[in-house]
Amino acid sequence: MSRVVLVHGIAQQYKGSQTLLADWYPALADGLALATxxxxxxxxxxxxxxxxxxxxxxxxxxxxPELDASDVMDGLERDLLLQWWAEAAEADPAVPGPEAPARLRTPYLVQRALDALSHSAFFAGLSERLLIWSARQVRTYFTDAEVRAVIQQRLERCVTADTELIVAHSLGSVVAYETLCAHPDWRDMSLVTLGSPLAVRNLVFERLLPPPVDGRGSWPSPVKRWLNVADRGDVVPLVKQLAPRFGERIRDVSIHNGAKAHDVRPYLTARETGLGIAEGLGLT
Incomplete structure (x- = not known):
């Protein structure tokens, strides 16, 4: 029965729980050891x-699957790629930014976004089809109720009476947030979110369950302490601070992860993350 439950993000479809745990655990242990x-x-x-x-x-x-710009669906899928493009262009001077996007037809505009992203430092090495597939996973989570339910059930099965802390990365932070909100009966625990897109307006925030009220997201009842860690150059959490949307009880921390700004491993090895994990486990 685990004291810490980890929740991964997108593009992990060819791995498994033990494969990912073997990848995450050394980084988590290093961050905790560095801090405490x-x-x-x-x-x-x-x-x-x-x-x-x-x-x-x-x-x-x-x-x-073989995917190209013509396969990108209007709405969330398209808008997410365009937002990543705009953010990457702002963070990396070598990435050409969008110009008059409203005047361009969707396939051409999306192709420009994919070209720019695939050559950016942030998304270097990712093929166009993998970029599209990643955006599609986010869209599927928010638009397919059955998929959403199955994913949250995976987390529910891992949380036990021994669980003191959930550490969630990227889309996993959305999964953790919604699952915690759905279980006010769970014991008190701490939450650490890494590279979280929870506060991204229009694409994520308004799609959360329970829905935000008057621009504020609900506080998950079981959460007694919430640390949110974001790299300033991370393209995925377009909004780096969660406290303005979810409450001042959140401690927002900014760190620097190097070239792989959204990679979970430098997030976990950071002293700030290690200290948050230690606090969540009562080790400080």
């Missing part, structure tokens, strides 16, 4: 894995 010198046993940590929900059914070819 304390070691957390491996058996005290578990991964709420849901990546397989997005694994494509059998199709021709291997890996991610």
């Amino acid at each position: 010198g304390v070691q957390l046993p491996y058996e005290d940590v578990s991964m709420a894995f849901y990546g397989d929900v997005f694994r494509p059914a059998g199709h021709r070819g291997l890996g991610v």
